[in-house]
Amino acid sequence: MTVTPLGIPRRLLEFAIDGQQARVPEGSTILDACRAAGKDVPTLCEGDTLRPKNACRVCVVEVEGSRTLVPACSRKAEPGMVVRTGGERVRHSRKIVLELLASSVDLSTTPRAAEWIKEYEAKPDRFGPGAARVNEEPRIDNELYARDYGKCILCYKCVDACGDQWQNTFAISVAGRGFDARIAVEHDAPLTDSACVYCGNCVEVCPTGALSFKSEFDMRAAGTWDESRQSETTTVCAYCGVGCSLTLHVQDNEIVKVTSPHDSPVTHGNLCIKGRFGYQHVQNRG
Numbered sequence: 001m002t003v004t005p006l007g008i009p010r011r012l013l014e015f016a017i018d019g020q021q022a023r024v025p026e027g028s029t030i031l032d033a034c035r036a037a038g039k040d041v042p043t044l045c046e047g048d049t050l051r052p053k054n055a056c057r058v059c060v061v062e063v064e065g066s067r068t069l070v071p072a073c074s075r076k077a078e079p080g081m082v083v084r085t086g087g088e089r090v091r092h093s094r095k096i097v098l099e100l101l102a103s104s105v106d107l108s109t110t111p112r113a114a115e116w117i118k119e120y121e122a123k124p125d126r127f128g129p130g131a132a133r134v135n136e137e138p139r140i141d142n143e144l145y146a147r148d149y150g151k152c153i154l155c156y157k158c159v160d161a162c163g164d165q166w167q168n169t170f171a172i173s174v175a176g177r178g179f180d181a182r183i184a185v186e187h188d189a190p191l192t193d194s195a196c197v198y199c200g201n202c203v204e205v206c207p208t209g210a211l212s213f214k215s216e217f218d219m220r221a222a223g224t225w226d227e228s229r230q231s232e233t234t235t236v237c238a239y240c241g242v243g244c245s246l247t248l249h250v251q252d253n254e255i256v257k258v259t260s261p262h263d264s265p266v267t268h269g270n271l272c273i274k275g276r277f278g279y280q281h282v283q284n285r286g
Contacts, residue, residue: 015081031072045155046073098122109209141190146217152210158202171195200276
């Protein structure tokens, strides 16, 4: 008989969200509770496979008794806590953050960014043409993925995925300070001259499209990228015996990119270079 371990039982905490009682397991964040209650709290730097970084501050909420707004992605739920997710103070803060982000970087490929800008009535153009922007051409120095720092919001998710949270390659870090801060490899060298092992796990967690598959980058440039025409099929990688789960994204009968389910107990969304980029032989019909 096979016994499946259930883990340590966690007691339920009770507190209030927007006037409604909520119950979540001990250790849950406010964001976990909001999602369980059906509250739509925007977030960019939060990732379900990474520890919270508290970088973007779009997910801030109001907690009764707290002097400042708190990031819902990292603040743990506490018994008796009173949380407000949509008050004027919260909405104003999210509006300012969205305006600052959209005035400095290109959010055109950031999922739901346009929706949030409209919802919070953000006006990035009010800073004028003199607003500091990251005007840099995309870096295409390899055949696997592209780097477009003009879309980077410095959420640090790629740094964490490449570092001690997953890959432990440490090829990516933050260079510079203030307006000069940027994500870079050592000595800001071409990717091919860095410690990068091309696992693509940084691409997997990027929320804005600053890192993207070369195939997707080329198709977007050509105007042929269309997610509405894409199908997804989850399978098992055939390169080795680990058993990593792959999700094949197919458009017009061609694989356009490969991801991995974040809830997979084997991969947790991560792959190696073979699993993520080694699919060309499948569609070599010559």
